[in-house]
Amino acid sequence: MDKILIKGGKPLNGNVKVSGAKNAALPIIAACLLTGGSHQLQNVPLLRDIDTIKRIMSKLGVTFRDEKGTLEVNSDDLQGHEAPYDLVKTMRASILLLGPLLARYGSAKISLPGGCAIGARPINLHLKSLASMGVDIYLDHGYVNASVGQLKGADIFFDVATVTGTENIMMAAVTARGKTVLKNTAKEPEIRDLADMLRSMGADIEGDGTDTIIIRGVEDLRPARHTIIPDRIEAGTFMIAAAMTGGHVTVEGCRPEHQEALMEKLEAAGANIKVKEDSVLVRGPDTIESVDLKTMPFPGFPTDLQAQFMALMCIAKGWSMIRETVFENRFIHVSELRRMGADIEINGNQALVRGKDRLFSAPVMATDLRASASLVLAGLVAEGGRTEVQRIYHLDRGYEALEKKFKNLGANIWREKE
Ligand code: EPZ
Numbered sequence: 001m002d003k004i005l006i007k008g009g010k011p012l013n014g015n016v017k018v019s020g021a022k023n024a025a026l027p028i029i030a031a032c033l034l035t036g037g038s039h040q041l042q043n044v045p046l047l048r049d050i051d052t053i054k055r056i057m058s059k060l061g062v063t064f065r066d067e068k069g070t071l072e073v074n075s076d077d078l079q080g081h082e083a084p085y086d087l088v089k090t091m092r093a094s095i096l097l098l099g100p101l102l103a104r105y106g107s108a109k110i111s112l113p114g115g116c117a118i119g120a121r122p123i124n125l126h127l128k129s130l131a132s133m134g135v136d137i138y139l140d141h142g143y144v145n146a147s148v149g150q151l152k153g154a155d156i157f158f159d160v161a162t163v164t165g166t167e168n169i170m171m172a173a174v175t176a177r178g179k180t181v182l183k184n185t186a187k188e189p190e191i192r193d194l195a196d197m198l199r200s201m202g203a204d205i206e207g208d209g210t211d212t213i214i215i216r217g218v219e220d221l222r223p224a225r226h227t228i229i230p231d232r233i234e235a236g237t238f239m240i241a242a243a244m245t246g247g248h249v250t251v252e253g254c255r256p257e258h259q260e261a262l263m264e265k266l267e268a269a270g271a272n273i274k275v276k277e278d279s280v281l282v283r284g285p286d287t288i289e290s291v292d293l294k295t296m297p298f299p300g301f302p303t304d305l306q307a308q309f310m311a312l313m314c315i316a317k318g319w320s321m322i323r324e325t326v327f328e329n330r331f332i333h334v335s336e337l338r339r340m341g342a343d344i345e346i347n348g349n350q351a352l353v354r355g356k357d358r359l360f361s362a363p364v365m366a367t368d369l370r371a372s373a374s375l376v377l378a379g380l381v382a383e384g385g386r387t388e389v390q391r392i393y394h395l396d397r398g399y400e401a402l403e404k405k406f407k408n409l410g411a412n413i414w415r416e417k418e
Pocket of ligand 1: 022023026093119120121122123124125126127160161162163164165186303304326327328369370398
């Protein structure tokens with residue numbers, strides 16, 4: 001297992017280019033199951049999670065070809081319909097194969113994803129919605145066994161605005177018989193990117209990005225060419241790093257309209273932000289002001305940036321109340337930040353962060369993807385030696401060569417094999 005080492009204290013300066021969005025690429029690659037032929041995807045990030053979904057889909061007979069930044073996906077010869085536990089347990093998002101397999105193949109056997117570090121992560125809304133479209137589902141020995149003759153359109157209301165739940169049903173509905181109306185849908189940019197891909201394939205979808213999506217089933221789909229949107233969570237992580245280190249960083253190739261909640265909080269914390277068409281310049285303040293925060297579904301402050309923003313608040317002036325409203329256990333990074341000298345008190349889904357003048361280097365353990373990013377950020381400002389972030393396979397799931405990008409911005413950071 002690799003580890004990342006950081007000698008903190010250097011302000012970050014320069015330009016960094018954002019990679020493609022993990023959480024757009026995963027459903028879009030899954031959507032290639034919906035029809036045969038060769039899809040051409042660009043700006044697909046080089047991440048462990050992308051490798052995982054490619055491995056699972058290859059077992060189903062899908063072929064992948066990487067050609068100079070274009071990922072060609074061909075599912076002409078679909079053979080299987082099972083996503084095995086040993087792969088699904090490493091990436092919950094494998095549940096995104098359920099909708100497309102049912103649409104294309106009429107059956108699917110997907111390991112129940114189970115929980116993860118940040119919460120129970122149920123899929124009841126995925127299953128309930130598919131059942132309303134005529135799918136027979138039974139759970140057996142940890143697997144979801146699903147089959148259907150012909151998917152039929154349905155009126156579906158999501159009790160909770162679920163991102164992958166919305167995506168799964170969108171993919172199941174595009175060739176269902178009749179109209180599907182989805183209400184209380186997630187509005188994340190990744191949903192819109194999937195809808196754009198599905199429309200390129202010939203689907204009839206409207207309302208994506210709002211809380212009501214209407215899909216009219218079509219007979220056939222065709223292979224498509226699509227460019228994945230930039231990763232707003234990676235972009236936000238660099239913006240927070242600039243504010244934290246008192247640096248001056250231009251985050252290039254991002255969508256500023258995806259970052260409004262974060263930019264508002266960074267400005268409140270004292271950062272100076274300049275927005276251009278596809279880049280954001282962040283200049284860190286001399287003194288970081290404490291800011292209260294509540295995570296919400298898009299367009300609210302993203303839960304996937306909560307841990308990173310908490311690292312910033314650890315060295316702010318004053319106290320910050322951070323409320324995590326999306327997942328029930330997303331404060332695992334707190335115990336590791338405390339080991340670096342942070343003063344954080346947890347009370348249920350709220351964390352009270354008392355800002356300190358400094359953090360101190362320490363060996364720390366990554367536990368989930370975004371928690372590990374917050375530890376790297378803390379290491380960038382920690383004093384007194386080297387911070388060692390262990391088990392960074394968590395980090396590699398969602399960040400493409402993070403330490404190289406930080407090194408190019410002037411950080412004293414490197415990776416070692418453990
Ligand atoms: C997606 O997860 C993202 N993953 C997560 O990013 C992100 O944190 C999350 O959305 C919220 O934005 C991908 O897109 C691959 P949800 P997802 O269903 O879809 C409850 C990262 O770091 N719920 O929107 O699994 C659930 O418990 C990852 O990149 C049900 O109750 O999240 C949660 O409280 C972490 N029943 C809430 O909805 C269901 O059937 C939102 O979860 C489904 C969800």
